[in-house]
Amino acid sequence: MGFFQLWLISLVTIPFLCSLESVNGIGANWGTQSSHPLPPETVVKMLTDNGIQKVKLFDADYGALKALGKSGIEVMVGIPNDMLATMASSMKAAEKWVSKNVSDHINNNVNIRYVAVGNEPFLSTYNGTFLKTTLPALQNIQAALIKAGLGPKVKVTVPQNADVYESSTGVPSSGDFRTDIHDFMIQLTKFLNENGSPFTVNIYPFISLYIDSNFPVEYAFFDGNAAPVNDGGTTYTNMFDANYDTLVWALQKNGFTNMGIIVGEIGWPSDGDRNANNQLAQRFMQGFMSHIAGNKGTPLRTGPIDAYLFSLIDEDEKSIQPGNFERHWGVFSYDGQPKYALNLGMNNAGALIPANGVKYLQKKWCVMKDSARLDDPSIAQSVSYACALGDCTSLGYGTSCGDLDARGNVSYAFNSYYQKNDQADEACKFPNVSTITKEDPSKGTCQFNIMIEPYYGGANRSFQSIWSFLLGLVMFLLL
Incomplete structure (x- = not known):
């Protein structure tokens, strides 16, 4: 594997205010693996106060979905990997899930627009555990949505880790789906494309820095200080653009030229590792927001970037198997307080607005x-x-x-x-x-x-x- 290629793929997963053009509907991941979660109503108010127009859930948490009713916030609701086998083997189970977790909430004014079937199911470290159940589960959920009359409104997708594609030469134009899962990816992507569904990918420059001590740090950020990489006349100065365009090339080579792309997760943790702190997190997150403002897109695909920041709030019960940083991805801490200055370009304050009315235990x-x-x-x-x-x-x-x-x-x-x-x-x-x-x-x-x-x-x-x-x-x- 080439040196640049290691930068290109990920395995998963001084404060300032700047003026930003409005970003096209930035979203946020709202995880619920917390010992003391904020009340869902408080989180929804945080979302609306900060102008966040889209939210991605990892399951169908009833409290979160109920609180999102009438908010107008666009919702992607998730089906965890451990439910894929059930959804794949039983059409009745898929219909029941859609009825309970999509139809019922839409009837209560929840703006559900996507169902995420699984989460990074083809991750290489899963050793093929979900290869044979992901597509059948996706097909059954799609059929259940159509049967419920929701086909035109609610689209299915499968959030993938960026390791499902690779580059044989280390530059984006050599991008293609990973050899060992190539046929699976073609079948799944073809189904998504035929149903007007987007390809969802999670991109993490931090993980590349975490696993490779030789990773050029500046290439993770958006300041333009990294040594440029030339790909047949196209220049890349940050990993995000190169990674995103590697996917664009992979899609084009396999006949999916105009397929929509969603960045399901992108972020930088603030603790738990020597490269995880508020300063670097702020630099990355603000850099990303500034980079996608004005709908500049990437060198290969200009236009708006559809992305969900990872994540909204820290989660103290997440698994730390990937690393201690896993519990520190939030732009807000466990209590809904901003960790650093960040202008999302979505509200008049030009800064993150904290949660209101948070009640703490005694000062002891x-x-x-x-x-x-x-x-x-x-x-x-x-x-x-x-x-x-x-x-x-x-x-x-x-x-x-x-x-x-x-x-x-x-x-x-x-x-x-x-x-x-x-x-x-x-x-x-x-x-x-x-x-x-x-x-x-x-x-x-x-x-x-x-x-x-x-x-x-x-x-x-x-x-x-x-x-x-x-x-x-x-x-x-x-x-």
């Missing part, structure tokens, strides 16, 4: 006792437990809390677990080494968060939260 934290010793044998076990059930992804080299000393690391771990469990007294009873304080232990860039009040959208969530805590407590007592 769980920390390591002054009298406790670092060589106490229970420390390592307690920290391991706290991090496993809390969130310690802000600890480590180059992260926001990377400069804490050993005692600070212990306190951060304890507080994370304590806050996640709603400041319950029992959650700060690590054996003889923890205590509750009302003095904020935050230091420099490292914030010891106070959790927001839990939102219970229904009895099921409340029961689940209580059960999770009790289960964790029992496990801890058995240690």
